[in-house]
Amino acid sequence: MHAATLASARVNSCAQASTSNVARQPSLARSLSSLGATRPPTRRPLRWRASAEEPEGDLVERYGDALRASPAAFGATSGLILLANRALSGVAPVADASSAQSRADVICLAMSACLVLTGFTWIALKTKPPNVVDLVGPELETPYIGSAAAEDDRLRRELLWSWKAAGDATNCDVMAVFKRDGTRVFQAGKTANALAETTALKSPTPLGPICDQAIRRSAGNYLANLILFPGRVEFEAFFPVNTQAVYVTPIGVDAVLVVGSRTQRGFTPNDQRWFAVLAQKLDRALESASQSLG
Numbered sequence: 473m474h475a476a477t478l479a480s481a482r483v484n485s486c487a488q489a490s491t492s493n494v495a496r497q498p499s500l501a502r503s504l505s506s507l508g509a510t511r512p513p514t515r516r517p518l519r520w521r522a523s524a525e526e527p528e529g530d531l532v533e534r535y536g537d538a539l540r541a542s543p544a545a546f547g548a549t550s551g552l553i554l555l556a557n558r559a560l561s562g563v564a565p566v567a568d569a570s571s572a573q574s575r576a577d578v579i580c581l582a583m584s585a586c587l588v589l590t591g592f593t594w595i596a597l598k599t600k601p602p603n604v605v606d607l608v609g610p611e612l613e614t615p616y617i618g619s620a621a622a623e624d625d626r627l628r629r630e631l632l633w634s635w636k637a638a639g640d641a642t643n644c645d646v647m648a649v650f651k652r653d654g655t656r657v658f659q660a661g662k663t664a665n666a667l668a669e670t671t672a673l674k675s676p677t678p679l680g681p682i683c684d685q686a687i688r689r690s691a692g693n694y695l696a697n698l699i700l701f702p703g704r705v706e707f708e709a710f711f712p713v714n715t716q717a718v719y720v721t722p723i724g725v726d727a728v729l730v731v732g733s734r735t736q737r738g739f740t741p742n743d744q745r746w747f748a749v750l751a752q753k754l755d756r757a758l759e760s761a762s763q764s765l766g
Contacts, residue, residue, distance in 0.1 A: 544591020551584035602736040609712035610668040615660035624761035631658045634750045643738035644731045646711050652687055652726045654678045662712050680706025683720055683728045692721035694744055696737045721747050724755040
């Protein structure tokens with residue numbers, strides 16, 4: 473059910489993006505006025521609940537342990553039945569190659585052994601759930617918006633809407649938008665300890681090679697388990713040190729969108745495509761703001 477809720481939130485957000493025209497600006501502004509002082513709710517690991525209308529996939533998730541052990545149980549039961557049948561049928565306990573029943577019993581016992589081994593393998597290879605942590609860092613009660621972006625009402629609304637949409641539809645817990653020269657356009661969620669003071673947010677943050685490469689190549693980069701990458705130090709300058717996953721996507725040719733999660737492998741391929749759509753939307757807003765201010 474939770475997966476259906478996430479999908480519904482993504483569809484609703486896409487509908488809002490496609491209909492964000494001038495005629496709807498007042499209603500959008502009213503919704504964002506209540507959004508500015510809040511952050512997306514903290515998500516918990518997925519918990520599937522049983523219900524009368526629960527789809528088949530959820531049942532598989534709930535009874536995964538039993539399904540993985542079923543080949544071993546079926547193979548062991550089949551082997552015991554074969555042994556009992558041979559003992560009660562009056563056939564000699566020693567296998568005789570000339571006996572059709574002996575040959576059939578040997579084949580069936582081999583198949584039962586394969587099922588038992590398959591069941592043990594499935595149990596041993598049980599998928600480990602992703603690691604979920606509590607991010608360590610000061611919380612931004614209100615998302616930070618750079619002075620230049622704050623002067624353009626449309627850009628401010630687009631930034632706040634993108635933060636809300638990403639938080640509702642994905643496992644995004646932190647977000648930042650930077651210009652190529654390191655100017656901080658937007659940041660929301662928890663930050664690095666060095667950014668506890670508001671004045672520190674106004675200082676430029678030099679972009680590392682991962683962000684710079686995303687801009688130069690116009691391609692996103694997904695670090696599913698950030699702790700395994702030495703390049704994580706460039707994100708520790710503005711994100712909590714224990715951020716588990718990061719996705720970087722370019723915004724045009726002069727900015728970059730960086731989103732982080734407290735969950736390892738927290739972003740799916742659909743989430744990454746969704747962030748690319750958000751980046752395109754922000755690119756148009758940034759371009760419009762630069763033209764109006766220039």
